[in-house]
Amino acid sequence: MTEVLLIVGLLVAMFVGYNIGGATTGPAFGPAVGANVITKLMAAGLMSIFFFVGAITIGPQVVETLGGELVEDTAIFTLRSNVAVLFFIGGALFVGNYAGVPASTSMTAVGAIAALGLATGELNLEVLGEIVIWWIVAPIIGFWVAGIIGRYFYPRINAWVAIEGNREGREMVTIDSSGIVPRLQFGENATRREITGALVVVAIGCLMAFSSGTSNIANAIAPIYGTGAIEMTTLIVIGSVAVTVGCFTIARRTLDTLGNDITNLPLTAAIVVAVISSGIVIGLSWIGIPASFVVIATMSIIGLGWGRATRTTTLSDVRAGEETRVSVGALTAEGEGERPPEIGEEEPEDIPKASDLFDPSTTARVVLMQNVVPILSTVSAFLTFRFVPVFGF
Secondary structure (H helix, E strand, C coil): CHHHHHHHHHHHHHHHHHHHHHHHHHHHHHHHHHCCCCCHHHHHHHHHHHHHHHHHHCHHHHHHHHHHHCECCHHHCCHHHHHHHHHHHHHHHHHHHHCCCCCCHHHHHHHHHHHHHHHHCCECHHHHHHHHHHHHHHHHHHHHHHHHHHHHHHHHHHHHHCCCCCCCCCCCEEEECCCCCCEEEECCCCCHHHHHHHHHHHHHHHHHHHHHHHHHHHHHHHHHHHHCCCCHHHHHHHHHHHHHHHHHCCHHHHHHHHHHHCCCCCHHHHHHHHHHHHHHHHHHHHCCCCCCHHHHHHHHHHHHHHHHHHHHCCHHHHHCCCCCCCCCCCCCCCCCCCCCCCCCCCCHHHCCCHHHCCCHHHHHHHHHHHHHHHHHHHHHHHHHHHHCHHHCC
């Protein structure tokens, strides 16, 4: 019976990993895919590779937090309870992925494990409190850092990288496999500046995939690791394989949502968002905090757009009582060789409409589901462990 439960637990853990691949590929490579830099297939491959690298290096620290510190007594991580925890995590994430919304895997996993601890009286409130505080602080940091960059530094970064997506609607970077050794191939009309920017945004997308691996591998394997039945390295490999399957299948929905439906980001904006969100996630993972990767990335996109939009008005104008002129759709690239405009020089009519940056209905759906999915996992797990006698708690 124990072996059967272990096999079932591993299968459910792989189901969770599958959904993690679907939920995290969009935030990492959605902007690059939406800007026609790479294909969805290439995004899935890069996501799989760099997720594993992050999982095997920094990931174990987050696994220790969820699998050994969030609850006072790891004895509650029986194989039976693990199957249930992983089922709630995977089921809730599947709901989000099916809706095409990249829900927070960290919030969903922590919610289910915390519900188990709360129902059994073994929840470590100090560890949970630290995690929740960082969940609140991290997106705020992402928003304001992106906002400051958008207002004061974006045009200069844009002049340095100056990149919009491929205007012909074809991917700027592809793989030529006609020869013995595959090689990168760039669009026929791509300039050196565009090629450089494309390589930069792909590289930073890989950094985001790495950061996702550092944080999210724990969400799939921490409950199983808590039993002590399988060593961590083996679990990381199994979880990463499952993530790869999710990257190549269900991730197409979240790539469409973050790459096309929410926003049509030029590459410069994608680079800024990637650097901010991946930096925050890696930093939190280093101290063992399971970071909300999706929420940080989404808030960074919103903050960047807000900061860029406020460049139409100077602070002296605001103090003088002049009306603030804001256009949210303000992340287009200046043309090559143009001088970056100073704050207050741009007119609202010179900046694209808000609808060019954000789709309000899609953004509202994303925000809603990012809260519904973790709540669904947490409440379902608590009610089950509290009132279903089969678990024996």
